[in-house]
Amino acid sequence: MDRFLPLTALLALVALPIDAARSQTTERAPDTMAARVLACAPCHGAEGEGTSDAYFPRLAGKPAGYLYNQLIAFRDGRRKYPPMNYLLEFQTDDYLKKIAEYFASLRPAFPQPVPPVDSKEVLARGEEIVKNGDAQHGIPPCSACHGPALGGMEPGIPGLLGLRAAYISGQLGGWRYGTRTALAPDCMQIVASLLTEDDVKAVAAYLSSRPAPADPSFAPRGSLPMPLECGSEPH
Amino acid sequence: MSRTSTGLLVGLLLALSPATASAQQKAADPAVIAKGEYLARAGDCIACHTAREGKTFAGGLPMKTPFGTLYTSNITPDPQTGIGTWTSDQFYQMMHNGRFPDGGLVYPAMPFASYTQVTREDSDAIYAYLRTVPPVKQLNKPHDLTFPFNNRSLILGWRTLFFREGEFKPDPTKSAEWNRGNYLVEGLGHCGMCHTPINALGGSKQSQAFEGGLIPMQNWYAPSLTSNKETGLGDWTIEEIVDYLRKGVSAKGAVYGPMAEVVYNSLQYLNDDDVRAMAVYLKGLAQGGAPEKASTSLPSAESSLLLSFGKSIYDRDCASCHGATGQGMPPDYPPLAGNQSIQMVSAVNPIRMVLNGGYPPGTSGNPMPHGMPPFAQKLSDDEVAAVVTYIRTAWGNRGEPVSARQANELRAATLN
Numbered sequence: 001m002d003r004f005l006p007l008t009a010l011l012a013l014v015a016l017p018i019d020a021a022r023s024q025t026t027e028r029a030p031d032t033m034a035a036r037v038l039a040c041a042p043c044h045g046a047e048g049e050g051t052s053d054a055y056f057p058r059l060a061g062k063p064a065g066y067l068y069n070q071l072i073a074f075r076d077g078r079r080k081y082p083p084m085n086y087l088l089e090f091q092t093d094d095y096l097k098k099i100a101e102y103f104a105s106l107r108p109a110f111p112q113p114v115p116p117v118d119s120k121e122v123l124a125r126g127e128e129i130v131k132n133g134d135a136q137h138g139i140p141p142c143s144a145c146h147g148p149a150l151g152g153m154e155p156g157i158p159g160l161l162g163l164r165a166a167y168i169s170g171q172l173g174g175w176r177y178g179t180r181t182a183l184a185p186d187c188m189q190i191v192a193s194l195l196t197e198d199d200v201k202a203v204a205a206y207l208s209s210r211p212a213p214a215d216p217s218f219a220p221r222g223s224l225p226m227p228l229e230c231g232s233e234p235h
Numbered sequence: 236m237s238r239t240s241t242g243l244l245v246g247l248l249l250a251l252s253p254a255t256a257s258a259q260q261k262a263a264d265p266a267v268i269a270k271g272e273y274l275a276r277a278g279d280c281i282a283c284h285t286a287r288e289g290k291t292f293a294g295g296l297p298m299k300t301p302f303g304t305l306y307t308s309n310i311t312p313d314p315q316t317g318i319g320t321w322t323s324d325q326f327y328q329m330m331h332n333g334r335f336p337d338g339g340l341v342y343p344a345m346p347f348a349s350y351t352q353v354t355r356e357d358s359d360a361i362y363a364y365l366r367t368v369p370p371v372k373q374l375n376k377p378h379d380l381t382f383p384f385n386n387r388s389l390i391l392g393w394r395t396l397f398f399r400e401g402e403f404k405p406d407p408t409k410s411a412e413w414n415r416g417n418y419l420v421e422g423l424g425h426c427g428m429c430h431t432p433i434n435a436l437g438g439s440k441q442s443q444a445f446e447g448g449l450i451p452m453q454n455w456y457a458p459s460l461t462s463n464k465e466t467g468l469g470d471w472t473i474e475e476i477v478d479y480l481r482k483g484v485s486a487k488g489a490v491y492g493p494m495a496e497v498v499y500n501s502l503q504y505l506n507d508d509d510v511r512a513m514a515v516y517l518k519g520l521a522q523g524g525a526p527e528k529a530s531t532s533l534p535s536a537e538s539s540l541l542l543s544f545g546k547s548i549y550d551r552d553c554a555s556c557h558g559a560t561g562q563g564m565p566p567d568y569p570p571l572a573g574n575q576s577i578q579m580v581s582a583v584n585p586i587r588m589v590l591n592g593g594y595p596p597g598t599s600g601n602p603m604p605h606g607m608p609p610f611a612q613k614l615s616d617d618e619v620a621a622v623v624t625y626i627r628t629a630w631g632n633r634g635e636p637v638s639a640r641q642a643n644e645l646r647a648a649t650l651n
Contacts, residue, residue, distance in 0.1 A: 029556070029567035029605050038556075039592050039606030042613055053612070077287040082650035083591065083609060089651060090499040090596035095603050 033102040039087060049108035054164035060106035061216045065155025067100035069232045073182065080179040110162045110212035118205040122198075126206025129199060130160075139194045140227040142203070145187075150210070153219040156233040162212035168204035183231030190228065263363035271364025274357050277509070278350065278423040279501035283307045293317075293371035298344055299452045303380030305344050313370035326362040327355055332400055340390040342378070343397070352403040352422035412508075416516025419509060424501075429457035429493065445520055449581065454648035455492040456581040461520050468514075469521030476514035481505070482600030484566035488574050489595040489604075491588060499596035538624070538636050545625025548618050552610065553626075561630045567605040572630035582637040585623050586645050589614070616643040 029035055038046070040059070045051050048059035059067060073079035075088040075096065088096065116123055128134070130150070133141035143150060145157055152159035160168070174180030175192035182188060195203070226233070275281070284307050286295040294309040312319040318326070325336040333347035334340060341347060353361075383389060403422055405414040420426050432448035447459030460468065468476055471487055478485035483498045490498050502510065550559070553571075557563050561572030571577055577585045592609035595601065614622070619642035627634025 027564050029564045035567075036603055036605050039594065039608045042608045042610065077651075083611075086591060086650040087594055087606065087609075090495045091594060091604075092597040092602065095597045098603065 033098065037099055037102065043083075045108070047106050047108040048103040049106075050111065050162075050164075054166035055170060057167050058110075058162050059103040060108050062104060062158045063152050063154050063156065063218050064097075064100045064104035066152065066158045066232075067103055068097050069156055069182065071096040071100055073180075078181050079174075107216075110214075113209055113211050114164065116205055116209040118201070122202045123206050123209060125199070126202035126204070129195075129203050130206055134194075134199075137194055139191065139199070142207075145224060145226050145228070145230070145233075147219040147224060149213065150207070151213065151216050151218055153224050153233070154221045156230070157218075159216055159218070160207050161210050161216070163208060165204040165208040168207055169200050172200045172203070185229050185231050187226075187228040187230035187232075263366065267360050267363045268367050269364075270357075271360035271362065273504070273506075274353075274361050274423060275364055276501055276504040277419060278353075278361070278425070279497060280310065280361075282496055282500045283344075284310050290369075290371040290373065292365070292368055293373045295373065295376055300344060301451050302384035303378065305342055305378045305380070306376035308375045309371060309373050310365055311368055311371045311373075312366045313372050316372050316374050317370060318365065319370060321362075323359050323362045326365075327358045330358045330361075331355075331402070333394070333398065340387050340394070342387075342390060343393060346425035346428050348398050349422055349425035349427060351398075351400050352418065354402055357423075410515075412512045412515050413519060415509065416512035416514070419505075419513050420516050424513065426460070430460050447579075449583065450493060452649065453493060454583060454645065455587065456579065456583040457493070458576060458579050458584075460517060468518045471518065473511060473514045473518065476517060477507075477510050478566065478600070480513060481510050481598065482566075483595040483598050483604065484569075484601050486565040486570075488569045488576055489566065491593045491595060492584065495593070495596045498598060503596070503598040503600065538628075541621050541624050541636060542628065544618075545621035545623070546629070548614070548622040549625050549629075552613070553622065556607075561626065561632075566601075571626050572632065574632075577626055578632050578634035580635070582623060582627065582634065582641060583645065585627065585634075586619060586637060586642050587648060589619050589623055590642070590645060591648075591650060611646060616640075616646075 034046070040048070043051060043053065043056040044059050048061075050056060050058035070079060071088060071091075072093070074081065074084040075091060077085055129139060130142045133139045133144070142160060146152055146160050147157075150160045171180060172192045172195060175186075175189045176195075178189075180188075192200075281291065283296055283298065284292050284294050286293070286297075286307075289295055290311070292309070292311045294307040296307045298305045298307060309317040311317040314320050321329075321336060328334050328336070329341065329345075330347060330350045330353055332351065333343065333345065378385070403418045406417070409417075427444055429450050430445050430447055432443050432446055445460040447457055449456050471479075471485075475485045475487045479488065479490060480498065480502045483490045483495065483503070505513075556568040557571050558568075561570060561574075563570035563572075588607060590609060590611040592607040594606040595604040597604055610619070616639040620637050620639040623642070624636040626632065628636065
């Protein structure tokens with residue numbers, strides 16, 4: 001029995017402040033969105049600014065419609081990532097919309113772009129696809145839908161700057177292999193399937209090497225003539 | 236495996252018979268349909284009979300069991316692929332006795348062992364409601380069971396051991412409220428499917444009803460509803476139990492894991508009287524008496540080191556929401572001191588909450604829940620073990636210490 005004594009003693013010590021604490025337990029959790037979405041912070045940062053883990057994206061400042069589409073897709077299993085699928089499984093459309101609007105409204109500073117480790121040729125190939133596409137292989141330029149400044153277009157098209165190469169190539173891979181899907185017609189699934197492994201690497205390298213704008217802004221809804229129909233961006 | 240084809244054949248025959256035709260044409264009373272919709276909520280039919288992003292009640296949801304994967308069936312009124320040709324007698328036969336219209340045996344993943352208690356009147360109301368939902372033409376997917384479990388006749392053995400047919404009989408010595416609660420909890424609510432230990436044959440034992448158990452394949456522990464040491468609700472007020480069941484959060488704790496699904500799809504839709512009746516019945520299940528002291532197999536020196544390590548992690552990562560002394564900020568940040576769900580014999584749930592975090596369900600009573608962050612990336616197995624040991628034993632909590640190995644094993648638990 002006495003081998004439990006130190007444990008008992010410790011319990012007795014920590015038990016002392018309980019009464020004091022109980023008398024003031026009327027304190028409520030903050031009634032704010034920031035407190036409600038603290039669960040997102042370990043991976044996405046307290047303000048959606050991202051973390052040092054390159055696979056977890058920045059959320060802040062993306063179009064609310066885009067974020068909402070992703071939250072719904074995770075909840076319903078159309079976009080597969082078990083930790084996200086699990087967290088969102090029993091949330092309503094209304095609440096997911098509020099979460100999307102909250103992160104869309106935040107403007108934490110962008111991280112410095114990582115100095116590119118890839119060769120000039122790889123970066124040049126990436127820049128070519130991003131700005132001009134590859135007509136020979138039917139690949140539209142990224143800028144056609146994501147905007148000349150790559151800031152995205154309301155309501156559903158995200159900006160492409162401020163993301164890390166590992167995340168970008170992970171998403172393009174996700175479309176190719178079906179772990180990330182969007183409402184039909186799934187335009188990014190079509191585009192990603194046209195890219196070679198080297199194209200993916202080049203696009204990710206180029207995009208992640210670009211400095212993010214100090215004040216990110218989206219192109220207004222419908223302002224870009226999109227070369228493809230996208231289920232997630234209603235016309 | 237041949238259920239679809241035989242069902243189809245039976246369906247075609249029935250469709251030709253005049254008795255069925257008249258049964259189908261008789262329009263049900265709107266009040267009965269509304270009652271049926273409510274009871275279908277109480278039975279949580281939608282949770283299993285609707286696939287992710289699938290059509291409502293069209294089935295096709297894979298249900299992983301230790302014996303293989305079952306696919307739920309289409310219960311829309313489509314005559315070819317759903318239950319459109321079933322009569323109310325046949326529907327009752329399924330609910331009450333676990334048999335298809337052709338006499339075939341239903342796998343007990345369908346909780347007919349609980350639904351057998353549902354009254355004929357309520358079964359007919361659910362039937363009437365299901366006839367009004369949009370028919371969906373979607374063939375049932377064949378089950379994918381391993382040998383020998385793909386042999387349906389094995390169900391006969393299971394039934395002999397675990398199935399007791401019988402409609403609910405009120406206990407005249409108890410209040411009407413208690414009896415209503417008993418009916419909902421034991422019948423449509425089918426709470427015992429998770430909260431009673433499941434043996435190796437996939438059966439739940441009447442003698443251990445509501446004593447809790449690990450839910451197969453999901454790696455969540457469904458706590459005992461009878462022991463105060465677990466989630467026995469003897470210490471909870473009726474109001475707290477009602478909040479927990481309807482809103483998903485309460486002053487004593489929040490729902491998480493598979494119970495979040497039950498609140499989200501079913502309990503939040505029940506009316507005040509029914510949830511209160513369930514609370515009265517559940518509270519009455521609790522066996523009185525103070526919870527016993529925990530005994531630990533860890534040497535004391537090791538456990539005190541573990542505790543001080545755990546406290547340092549708690550103070551850094553947990554105390555800002557759950558409070559320096561585990562008092563929480565209820566209901567949004569649940570209290571940990573005195574929280575039974577943390578002290579249960581099985582440490583599976585507290586370990587998983589630390590690893591995976593979680594949100595209580597969004598309900599009409601709590602539409603924008605506060606979430607708990609996952610710590611799987613941030614904390615090592617040793618750190619998870621230390622902090623869970625700390626919350627299980629601090630502030631008068633009586634749980635046992637957990638090991639890094641237990642924490643590690645649950646990193647691979649299925650999330651979704």
